[in-house]
Amino acid sequence: MLEQSKVESFSEKMRGHLVMPDDSNYDEVRTIWNGIIDRKPALIAQCVGTADVVSAVNFAREEGLEVSVKGGGHGVAGKAICDNGLMIDLSLMNTVRVDSKAKRVRVEGGAKLGDMDHETQAFGLATTAGMVSVTGVGGLTLGGGIGYLGRTYGLSADNLMSADVVTAEGKVIHASETENSDLLWALRGGGGNFGIVTSFEFKLYEVGPEVMTGQLFFPIEQGKEVLQMYRKVMDEAPDQLTLNAMVIKTPPAEPFPQQYHGKPALAIVGCYAGDLEKGRRLMEPLEDFGQPMLKMVQPMPYKHLQSSFDAANPDGGRYYWKSQFLKSIPDDALDTILDYSFKAPGAFTATFLEPMGGAINRIGKSDTAYPHRDAMYNLGVCAGWMEEEDDDACISWTREFHNKMSTYSTGGVYSNYLSEGEEERIKAAFGENFYRLQKIKSKYDPGNFFSKNMNIKPVSTT
Ligand SMILES: Cc1cc2nc3c(=O)[nH]c(=O)nc-3n(C[C@H](O)[C@H](O)[C@H](O)COP(=O)(O)OP(=O)(O)OC[C@H]3O[C@@H](n4cnc5c(N)ncnc54)[C@H](O)[C@@H]3O)c2cc1C
Known part of the structure; x- marks a missing residue:
């Protein structure tokens, strides 16, 4: 008391x-x-x-x-x-300050991705951020940060230049390449284990304000052929092209044709972060393929693309996600993805493939705390539903589907997509960097004061 x-x-x-x-x-x-x-x-x-x-x-x-x-x-x-x-x-700490000359941005610890994109895009600049604008910069960056710009410029964590951190002792310290550099290394993917970041500093790049976007939706029955074409496009894609493949429930609203409302659809969504016309040409094989229910290949403000999936994950819904990095997506993997996604329970359930590669994979496994530099795709099986009585069905479906896909897995998992109760996968999330992280944890938080996170226990308490 x-x-x-x-x-x-x-x-x-x-x-x-x-x-x-x-x-x-x-x-x-x-x-x-x-x-x-x-x-x-x-x-x-x-x-x-x-x-x-x-x-x-x-x-x-x-x-x-x-x-x-x-x-x-x-x-x-x-x-x-x-x-x-x-x-x-920290959610009231959301100030963002851009230094357009130095191409740097300082972002307070509770800002959302949309806060950051809003300010940086005013200068035609951006850094890698995730694909739903109401996600926090804090958790996303500390776990890695996968987004449409990742293959071009690396993860959010790769672009983290410095941070102000409140330690377990209540001290404010700075982490950069020259000051507490071990801490900066750990913050680039090691999660919220080391202290509370009150300010992040990121590198910025010229992006947009308009980028060529693709948003193509196909009836699930065409799924196999479209995914094969998608795989071919991504196999040959330059770094600037990032297209995610997703199986979602068709939103029951315009502009989706009414006969598909609520039915599973295969969506290919992403952008080319470069010349608009080059981007359009690269998306042509998919634009001209099959009979999509809706196809939009068009220039769009980058900021709009960044919020185009916000409504698909409403606050307060019930969610259970499982994910794993994949080495490749052969035909039988595509069959499994389509079979399970076809019978997905839950109105907000989605299965997605995020392509890795490009700048993400050119960084060494131990150059930052985030180790998954050899994966080709990240597969997320993300159940979302509203009623408690559906918990068992949605969670069982997620687990079964995830297990079936483990044949194609690198064995690694993205710490930011772990669900409650998946603590036994934390070692797989940090891979070969786990023990180095454990030493840094022992230095900055020996008493494990910050334990409500994807917890790395300090050596002394292990
Ligand atoms: C709808 C949705 C879409 C997503 N899309 C993407 C995506 O496109 N790409 C991607 O990479 N990930 C994505 N994610 C995963 C996301 O990166 C993680 O869920 C992340 O933890 C969210 O960060 P947050 O600050 O909003 O979360 P919170 O729940 O607030 O924080 C999660 C943990 O992060 C730590 N933390 C947060 N802020 C700080 C801070 N300032 N200092 C210290 N520790 C802190 C704490 O340990 C906290 O427990 C998505 C998640 C959701 C729900």
């Missing part, structure tokens, strides 16, 4: 807000994207600056409270929220 006077003195130190279970906004503030995760923190510190984060860390340490850190609240496993502890909510 927390002493009232101590809570009051903590509250006085905060410029932001301290939200308690009796407050009318408690449920709204504690809720995260994945509705399957329902936990009740004793306190929520809504920080508005680094000083608040330091106060929150010090208070939790002194009171022996468990902490969880919320960036954008889109962590699939729901580690952003804890029971009976202190949830350190």
Whole structure:
């Protein structure tokens, strides 16, 4: 039981807000994207600056409270929220400052991808970010950061130049190539294990503002031939071309033809980050293929592409994801993908293939904490549904489908797509970098104060 006077003195130190279970906004503030995760923190510190984060860390340490850190609240496993502890909510820390001359951007720890893209695109610049604009820059970058620009410019983590970090001791330190460089290495893919990042600095590139985009939707019955053509296009693709293949439920709305509403569809979605006409030519083999129910190959503001799948993953839905990196996608893998996706339960369920390669795979496995530099595709099996009574069916389908695909796997998994209860896969997420990360964890957080994450236990407590 927390002493009232101590809570009051903590509250006085905060410029932001301290939200308690009796407050009318408690449920709204504690809720995260994945509705399957329902936990009740004793306190929520809504920080508005680094000083608040330091106060929150010090208070939790002194009171022996468990902490969880919320960036954008889109962590699939729901580690952003804890029971009976202190949830350190960074979502009000979302300032973004672009230095267009130096081609750098500084992003506060709770900003969303859309906040960053909005500001950088004002200068015709961008860095790699994920494909749903309401995802947090924090969690996404610390785990890696796969997006439409990844094959061209590397992962978000590869473009992380420096960071300000609040440590478990409540100290503010800087990590860069020249200062605490071991920490910068660990932040490039090692997750939220090492401290709370209050500011990220990324390298920027000239992108758009319009890029050539492809959004092609085919009835699932044409799936095999389209996926074979997709594979051929991606086998031959230059780095600037990134197209994801997805099986989704056709949205029940215009401009999708009514006869397909709610039925499975194969979608090929992505962009060419370069000359518009060259991009169009590269997408022609897919544009001219089969009988799509909807095809759009057109220039589009990069910012719009970045939010075009936001509505497909509504807040508060129930989600269970499993993923694995694949070496290749031979024909029998395509058959399995189509068979399972055809009978997918859940209105928001999607199966996707994200192509790796290009700049992502030119970085050495141990150059950053993210080790998956030899994978050709990332396969995500992502069940999404609304009703609790459907939990078992959706989770079983995900697991069975995932297991069937393991023949094609590299054995590696992306830490950012791990679900709750998949802790035994954490070693596979960090691969050969696990032990080096463990040493760095022992240096910066020997007591495992930051444990609600894809946790790497320090050597001393292992
Ligand atoms: C709809 C959806 C789409 C996605 N699309 C992509 C995609 O295109 N590409 C991709 O790579 N990933 C994608 N992801 C996965 C995403 O990268 C992870 O879910 C990521 O953890 C989300 O970060 P967040 O800050 O929103 O999450 P949160 O739940 O807030 O945070 C997750 C964890 O990250 C850590 N963390 C967050 N911020 C900080 C910080 N500032 N300092 C220290 N630790 C921090 C904490 O340990 C926290 O528990 C997607 C996820 C969803 C739900």
